[in-house]
Structure formats: structure tokens, C-alpha cells
Amino acid sequence: MSAPLYLGLDVGTQGVKALVYDPAAGKVIARGASPLDLLPVGRPGAAEQNPEDWLTGMGAAIQQALATPGLAAARIRAMAVSGQQHGFVALDGKGEVIRPAKLWCDTETAPEAAELGAIWGRPLPAGFTASKILWLKRHEAANFHALRHVLLPHDYCNYHLTGEMVAECGDASGTGLFRSEERGYDLDSAATIDPELPGMLPRLIAADCWVGEVRAEVAAELGLPAGVRVAPGSGDNMMSAIGAGAIDEGVLVVSLGTSGTLFGRSDTPVVDPQALIAPFCDALGGWLPLLCTMNCTTVVEEVRTAFDLDHATATAAATQLRPGCDGLLFLPYLAGERAPDWPYARGVIHGIEGGGLRPERLYRAALEGASFALKGGSVRLSELGFKVRELRVVGGGARNPLWRQILADLFAVPLSFPVEAESAALGAALQAMALDQGGSMREALRKTPPELEAVQILPDPMGVAAYAEAFERFQELAGKLFGSAVETSN
Secondary structure (H helix, E strand, O other): OOOEEEEEEEEEEEEEEEEEEEEOOEEEEEEEEEEOOEEEEOOOOOOOOHHHHHHHHHHHHHHHHHHHOOOOOOEEEEEEEOOOOOEEEEEEOOOEEOOOOOOOOOOOOHHHHHHHHHHHHHOOOOOOHHHHHHHHHHHHHHHHOOOOEOHHHHHHHHHHOOOOOOOEEEOOOOEEEEEOOOOOEOHHHHHHHOOOOHHHHHHHEEOOOEEOOOOHHHHHHHHOOOOOOOOOEEEEHHHHHOOHHHHOOOOEEEEOOOOOEEEEEEEEOOOOOOOOOOEEEEOOOOOOEEEEOOOOHHHHHHHHHHHOOOOOHHHHHHHHOOOOHHHEEEEEEEEEOOOEEEEOOOOEEOOOOOOOOOOHHHHHHHHHHHHHHHHHHHHHHHHOOOOEEEEEEEHHHOOHHHHHHHHHHOOOOOOOOEEEOHHHHHHHHHHHHHHHHHHHHHHHHHOOOOEOOOOOOOOHHHHHHHHHHHHHHHHHHHHHHHOOOOOOOO
């Protein structure tokens, strides 16, 4: 019998990625992709997509991967889905989509988030799912009246694949309707939004339970064999932790994408009274304390497009500048910020002097500003007892050599880089593999660690000193402009 293969999907904001992992070869042997766009909603802060577009993208990405020469689709035994977190998929009693999904980056619901946070006595970031449900009740009464099921994006994809409406603790812990320490829903909080809401939340399953099998008609459409099982999957950050090999404490992952994230496995819950660090669960039965910033590669791209640069040229020029840009600070809050909870903050360039608006200087300041925002999460994790021995960098920005050195100097720890750039899709495939093999999922994953680049990036002492000072100035300025600065200690 041929060795089994495993399919991993990542349904993100910008597109759907699919890959096929071969455990016998220890590598990805096929991949596919399909782009996605936001809907032209036109309302300030709104960010929405049609869930049907995710399904179309899944089909296109899977079929592209399966068309790889020499790939025998009959060998695919199991699969899992990684999905963008915090989205709100509203379904009616027939399981049909009522309206477009509001996404993680939607800040239109900031007033509802602030109201719920005040009622509950705990901060609720504007991007979390709960505020979107209250927004629907307030602004679209007819749609709310039809609401019977509340799903997250990856839950909806699992529902399409299997016909089962279930959730798992990792993604569910980002709804605002969850008690991470207890690994269960906060039904009392849900009821404050509407008495019927607790009954609309999907049944929770454990990390080591199958969702079900791909429905026969869906398998036929996708070109999959009969009987492919679907693992629980999770949010993209939970899956990225698996794909980057961060399944034990001490390894911290930085993801440089549209948003910036910083997270790592914890064997015990990590609850932050300041609410800077989200108390998420992971996809393996543990916890995943996480910082998410709203602005990361988009800040760098803003500078690049403003001056009609290409990244290679801009990076080469910016590398000639000293760490800290001689005092120029770029507060990167182009789309507001979630951690800290500053939805109405905006970007600031501070410290400009005559002749200082050179493209390469702004480019480096943008790289540094996005990195400083992530560093605040590392400091807070340290204060909460999370010890970091290694940083693994993933996402589109991880390929930039200057950004690599900035992060090594700023965090003052060695940097490693997974070879597979699509860490969330790889994590989904690895989760399916580990569950299929039986026994301890973490033990199975330790036996098949993701491949890392041969070269580590080490901190430069001069850069470490320069960024320690620049980071303190960044924190002080951001706090004065937009709220109370996050208290830090080095």
C-alpha cells in the first residue's frame, strides 16, 4: 500500500493556500493557491468577504495542488483547515449564509466592543467575534432575526466539507465568548448579547477528535478520494505554531504578514490583566498566549508604493542606515491598533528634520516601527513568566534580510526560519498527519519537525543597544499620543 499523504489548507484574508505533505519524504510535494479580495463595502472600518468565495478558493487551490505531475490523489488520507481568526459567519436555520462575513480586521464594531467590555468588566478587542454579533443585532435586525448558527471561518469550511457544525478551543478562544482557562464557552457573557446566542454556538470538540469525513459530493468536486477524514484544524496562528515547530515552551513565533503576530506554546493558561496578550488556546490541547498587531507588512508596503520602490532596492539602501534611523520613529497604526486597544489610532512619523524625508529612511523606520509594536508583546510575555530562548520568523516579511537583523537585535535572541513559508497550511497538514497516526499528537509532531534554514541570525551587540533605547522612545511616544503606555521592564 502506498504511504499516505496529508492535505493542509489555509483560508486567509488575501487568499487560500493548499499544500500536500508527504511524511515519508518529510516535505511538501504539491501546492496550490487562489487569491481573495475584500468586498467594496464602503463603510468606515468595515472589512467583509463572502464565505462562498472561501469555498471557491478552496476548490481552486486544492485542484491546482492535485494537478501536480506524479501526485496520486488516492493517497490523501486526511486533511485540516487553517482559517483567519475572529470572523463572524452568520447562518440561518437551514445552514445557509445570511450576509457577508465580518473579518478580523473589521473595526466598524469598535463601539460594540467597548460597550461589551464595560458590561463584562474585561477589555474586548474590536476585532473579536462577539462585537460583530452585537453589531448585527443593532444594525441589521432582519438578519439577526434569521440568525441560528454562529461559526468562525475555519468552522464554516469544515461544515462545508463534512456537514458538521463544530468548533475547537483554539479558534473559539478568539471570539470573546470563551473561558480559556476552562477551555469552554462563556455562556453568561454570550447571553448578555442575546438570550438565544448560547444556543447558536457550535459544539466544541477536542483537539484529538475528527470532525468527520469529506462528504461524497464534495470529494467528487474536489478530486479527493472517498473517506478522507477532516481533523479539527484551528485559527491560522494556532496552525502556524504547528507549522513552525513551536509545540514546546520557549519557542516564540513571529509572523510578519498583513497583521503581525507573536505567539508560543504554553502548558498552562497565560492571562494578562492588561489584555495586551490574548489568552488563546492552541490546537494541541495547550495554550497559545498571543499578541496581534493590526499593521505589519502593510506599513512597509505603504512606503514602498508611495515612492515607487521595489523592496530589494529599498532594503539595500536602508541597510546602510544606522539602527534607530537617527531618531526617526514611525508609529505604524495605519488601521488603528488592537493590542493595545487603540482602534482610532493612526500612523505617525516623528522626529523629522530638514532633509530627513528620504525614502530609504522612511522604509527602515517602517520596518522598525512594525517591529517595535511586536516587541511590546515580547516584553509583556516575559513579565507574565513566558521565557523565550528562540524566535522563529514566518510570513511574507521573513524573507527581508534587513528585517531579519532588526528583529534579532530588537529581541536579542537567535532567529530561525522555517523553510516552508506557508506555515499555517503546513500546520494543518501536520495536524491531520499527527491525528491519523494515533497516540500523542505532540510526540508525532516531534518526530517530524518542520525543516529550518541552515543559517541562524544572531543579535549584533551594537544593534541591541540602539534598539533598546529606540524602543523605549517608541513606547513613550505611542502612550502619550494614544493612551496609557504599556509598562515595560528590560
